Amino acid sequence: MTSHAVGQLLLGLAVIIVLARALGALARKIGQPPVIGEIIAGILIGPSIFGTLVSDRLFPADVRPALAGLANVGLVLFMFIVGYELDQTLVRGRQRIAVSVSIGSILAPLGLGAVLALWLAGRHDVTDILPFTLFLGAAMAVTAFPVLARIVADRGLIRTEVGGLALASAAVDDVIAWSLLAVVVAVGTADGGLPWQVLGIIPFLVVMFRWVRPLLRRLVVARERAGRLTPDVLAVILAGLMISCYLTEIMGLHAIFGAFVFGAVMPRAGGEALRHEILERLEQVSVLLLLPVFFVVAGLQVDLSTVDGSALLELALILLVAISGKFIGAYAGARLNRVGARQAGALATLMNTRGLTEIVILSVGLQLAIIDQQIFSMMVVMALVTTMMAGPLLGWIYPRRIADRDVAEAERAALRGTAGYKALVVVPDAEARAAAVLDLATALVRSRRPATLALARLVPYPAAPLEIGNGLLEMNQAMTELTALAARAGNGPDVPVVARFSSNPADDLADIVRSGEPDLVVMADGQPGGTPLTGTVITLVAALPAPAGVVIARLGATRADAVLRTAAELAAAYQVTLVVDAEPPVARRLVTTVRELRRHGLTVREGRGDGGPDGAMVVAADSTAGANVVVLADGGADEAPATWAPRLGTANQEATQVNSA
Template identity: 90%
Template structure:
């Protein structure tokens, strides 16, 4: 390239970035996936509206090979991310329904698309009808997993039956659709007879899953040893990705299949942190630069000005086959498995999203000359229409009130567990705090059987970068953390877990409390509160001692004194230490009978504080700031429970003041 061509390329890239970000943001503002704006940006630069005036000035002929090279790199990174985001855990427990919905949503549009292709072939002078019919059917059958996941996440459906089934079905759909497309590409590039590339897929997959996957698991170990994603680890991944793409390219199956397979074999179990860091790094380059370049390269091939009266019929039939085939197939698959009519309709609507994944498939068909430019243009319009209609149609079929009801039902089923005493632990993000609040809750329910100790985490909504970054990684990480904590609690307890994306933690926690109706809520101080009916909320104010010397029940008034004393007694029994009742005389007299009952049950109870008894003690008191129904626990021996807490814990006497300032 000449220096002038290099300058022209750099200027064109700057225009692409600005236009893509601006139209992506505009699409998001009107409630559409940002990818819609990105695709339209590519079409605007192409010949559809301004002819070749803009495209020739921005990207003259000597610049376009470099542009195509960047677009292919972006395509490879995107397909790797799609493969890496697919998770076997999405399908677990839903295999039968997911496979049924996926097969229905593929077979119906595939068959109808192939029939439509027979009619289109005569109108577009197609000579090799078999690959054309198979390709058009496969293109009709695809679902854009990233767009679907983003819609499910944004609407809070990720933990509902509809959301879970949609993610599982789309994951299965992706695997089947890409496998089918690999066969179509092999058929389309073969010169008659059985394409040897199809046979080459089998040993390639065996090597990738049998030998490459175990080697890649060592990357998670290397990342954990270093404490971060190092350049060496990332370099190994990128080199492996490109080699995988090269192998499928020389097999005649296109580089995108190698990228997808390499993403699929990347380690999941034990590698969630590595997974999150890799995708976060790659998305920065892919989303901001390389994918917009791909959209422009695709847009240069879209010429909507060629769609006239005669081709409008073709476009209408393409839309009819794509939308009805996908909807009817997915709906029938769901209903055959006794999914409710409204939920099946929502599922079928979500499966109709195509987005960037469709553009990728169409670009492959155009590169291999399986379809011509006019069909490519009409299919791009179909991809835009089916993606844009998904959100509004879902809101009509599955309105927010119904979705909220299903979310509440799913959380209620998850939280209530076995019959008996119900405790809810609101788990913070920080690991030490999460462990401390779990240990506290476990101690409080230790002597209650049967008991359910439900773990809940409110996950902040992730940013919305294009199609990628659907939020599944954040939710998967939250569920992985909660599952590990549930195993720690163990000890014969029923420990269900639930996670919810949240933009309003106080309101969402109140919803979770209403759904689970727990007898007790345990959280760390500063988290949004909720008040269960006839229950108690306990906040962990400071770090717990490893083994408290005593538990001090500070009773500064009659309000909720019973809850304070009961909580302190449960902790004293759990840790097998002395319970010290530090109360004002009127309160002490009113609770005398309760204290005698505790002693009869074998608990050592003493009135008043002795010298040095505050060291390493655990303090339980009503929180005067938060209201009568909140109890604060603090470790008085850490030096962290001090003047800051004195006004909140109350000071019934001089000794108590010394406890909170120790």
């Protein structure tokens, strides 16, 4: 390239970045995915509105090969992310319904699309009918998993049955659709028969899943050892990605299939932090530069100025087949599995999203000359319409009040569990504090049978969410950590888990408590608790002493019964002495209760609990927070937050607080 061409390329890239960010932000403001604005940005630069006036000035002929190269790099990075985001845990427990919905949502538009393709072939002088028919049918059948997942996450539907089924069905749909497209591409490039290189696909997949996947698991260990994603780890991933793309390219397939497969074999278990950091790194270059370049390259091929009355008929039929085929197929698959009519409609609406995934597929068809420029242009319009209609149509079919009701029912089913005593643990983000809160709750329910111990986490919406992520990373990480904590509870009570995205943790916690109706809520200091909660609420401030030496019940004028009950349960659980520290009027009122505790084998002595020995836990009413709060503390701690000193009456104790309604 000449120096002038380099300068022209750099200027064009600057225009692409600014236009893509501006229109992406505008799309977000009107409730649409940013990708809609970015696709429209590409179309604006193309010949549809201004002819070649803008495109020729920004991207003359000697610049376009470099532009196409950057677009292909952005394309393989995006397809790597699509494969990486697929998670088999999304399908777990929903296999039958997900497969049924996916097959329905593929077969109906595939069949209708193939029939439409036979009609279009005669109008567009298509000579190779088979690949054209198969390709158009496959393009009609695709669902954009990233866009669908973002809609599900933004609307809080992840933990509902509709959201779970949509994610599972879209994951299965992606695997089937990309496999089908691989066959179509092989047929389209075979000149009458399958090329010999395609025979290498099966051994390629075997090698990737059987040998490459275990090797990639070592990257999780390397990342954990370094404490972050190092340049070396990222270099290994990017090099492996490019090699995988090269191998599928020389097999006669497109490089995007190698990218998809490499993303699919990336480690999931224990690799949530690695996945999040990879997406963060890729976003810095992919979303800001490479994907907008891809949109522009695609937009240069879209020419809506040539759409006349005859082409409008074709566009109308394309929209009809794409929307109705996908909706009817998904709806029928859901209803056959006894999914409610409204929920099935919401599921079918979500499966109709196509977004960037559709543009990727259409670009492949155009590159391979399977479709012409006019059909490409009309199919891009179809992708925009089906993606833009998903949000508003979902709001009409499945309004937020019904979605909120389904969320509450799902949480109620998870939290209520078996009959008997129910405890809810609000799990903090920090691993050590989470374990301490769980240990405390386990100790408090140890003597109660039957008992259900439920774990919940309120996942805050990211302040700056990843644009190429689908919103599931934080939720998947939360569910993985909650499941690991549930295993820590051992063979004791049942341990269901619940996670919820939250923009108002205090109110959302109150909703969860109202839904589950627990007898006990245990949380850590600093977690939401502003809204009054029912039942007994315990807030842990410091780690529990190990081993516990003594439990001190510091009884005041308020909530003495709740304080003594909590202290006695802990003393019994840890098999240590209970020290009752009470003023004479309170001690006289509780003398019968203390006598009953001794009768049940608990060692109880009366006396002052100031200071306490190492390993002492102090339970006391929190006078600064009102009568509904009780405090637990490690009496042997050397230092304590100054704000907790007035609550305990002792300056050198760290604490846990307990709300008792």
